Amino acid sequence: MDTDLAVNVIHLFKTFEGKEVIQDCSMSVERGTIYGFLGKNGAGKTTVFKILLGLLKPTMGQAVVLGMDSVKNNLDILRRTGSLIETLIFYEHLSAAENLQIHLDYMGIKNADINGTLEQVGLPNMGTQAVSTFSLGMRQRLGIARALVHKPELLILDEPINGLDPVGIKEMRELFCNLVQERSITILLSSHILTEMEHMANRIGVIADGTVVQEIDPKEIKRKYPNGMEDYFMAIANGGKENE
Numbered sequence: 001m002d003t004d005l006a007v008n009v010i011h012l013f014k015t016f017e018g019k020e021v022i023q024d025c026s027m028s029v030e031r032g033t034i035y036g037f038l039g040k041n042g043a044g045k046t047t048v049f050k051i052l053l054g055l056l057k058p059t060m061g062q063a064v065v066l067g068m069d070s071v072k073n074n075l076d077i078l079r080r081t082g083s084l085i086e087t088l089i090f091y092e093h094l095s096a097a098e099n100l101q102i103h104l105d106y107m108g109i110k111n112a113d114i115n116g117t118l119e120q121v122g123l124p125n126m127g128t129q130a131v132s133t134f135s136l137g138m139r140q141r142l143g144i145a146r147a148l149v150h151k152p153e154l155l156i157l158d159e160p161i162n163g164l165d166p167v168g169i170k171e172m173r174e175l176f177c178n179l180v181q182e183r184s185i186t187i188l189l190s191s192h193i194l195t196e197m198e199h200m201a202n203r204i205g206v207i208a209d210g211t212v213v214q215e216i217d218p219k220e221i222k223r224k225y226p227n228g229m230e231d232y233f234m235a236i237a238n239g240g241k242e243n244e
C-alpha cells in the first residue's frame with residue numbers, strides 16, 4: 001500500500017438501477033496536496049466522493065482513504081476526514097456554534113476550537129446567531145467550518161466555493177492553501193470555477209462519464225493551453241482524449 005497517498009481509487013465501478021455511473025475509475029491523491037476534481041454535470045464527482053466517505057458502496061473495485069478501505073473502515077474514515085457534500089443541512093433554529101458543537105459531540109471530540117474555526121472561515125462573532133438568518137454564502141462558510149472543526153487529515157469538498165462572492169472565494173483559496181502548508185492536510189475538491197482550480201490545485205483530475213480520463217499538473221495544462229483551463233476542459237471533458 002502506498003502510504004504517500006491520502007486517496008487511492010482502484011478500478012472502481014458503481015451501478016445505480018442497472019446504469020453504470022462510475023466505470024473503471026482510478027485516481028490517486030498524494031498526501032499534503034490539493035487535488036482539483038473536474039467534470040461536467042453528472043460526470044460522477046459526487047458519487048466518487050460518497051464512495052470515498054463510505055456513504056455509498058462500490059459495485060466493484062476499491063477506494064482506499066488514509067490507508068483504509070472505504071467499506072470496511074468507513075467510521076474511522078469519517079472521523080479523520082472533513083467533508084462538504086451536496087445540500088448543507090443544519091439545525092436552523094440553533095446557532096452556528098451550537099451546530100458545530102452537535103457535530104463534535106457526534107464525532108466524540110472534546111475541546112475543539114469552535115470560535116477559532118468560525119473566525120478561520122470568515123464568520124467571526126457569528127457564533128450566537130441562528131443559522132436560519134444566514135445568507136447562502138454564510139451557510140457555505142459554516143459548512144466548511146463543520147468540515148474543519150475536528151481537525152481532519154483529509155478534506156473532501158464538493159463545490160465548496162459555490163455561492164461565495166469574489167472576496168469569499170479568495171478567502172477560501174487562501175484558507176485551503178494555508179491548511180495544506182501549515183497543517184499538511186490533504187484537500188480533494190471539486191468546482192466548476194476553473195480559474196480557481198488552476199490557482200489552487202497541485203494536481204487536476206478530470207472525470208468524464210464515470211472514468212478519470214486524465215490526472216495532470218496544472219502547470220502542464222498552462223503550457224499546453226496558454227489561454228487557460230477553459231480550453232483544456234472543453235477539449236477533455238467530453239470523453240477523454242484531448243483534441244491536440
Ligand SMILES: Nc1ncnc2c1ncn2[C@@H]1O[C@H](COP(=O)(O)OP(=O)(O)OP(=O)(O)O)[C@@H](O)[C@H]1O
Pocket residue numbers: 016017021039040041042043044045046047048
Ligand atoms: N442515487 C442515485 N440513483 C440513481 N442515479 C444516481 C444517483 N446518484 C447519482 N446518480 C446518477 O449518477 C450520475 C453521476 O452523478 P453525480 O452526482 O456523481 O455527478 P457530478 O459529477 O457530481 O455532477 P454535478 O457537477 O452536477 O454535481 C448522474 O447521471 C446521476 O443522475
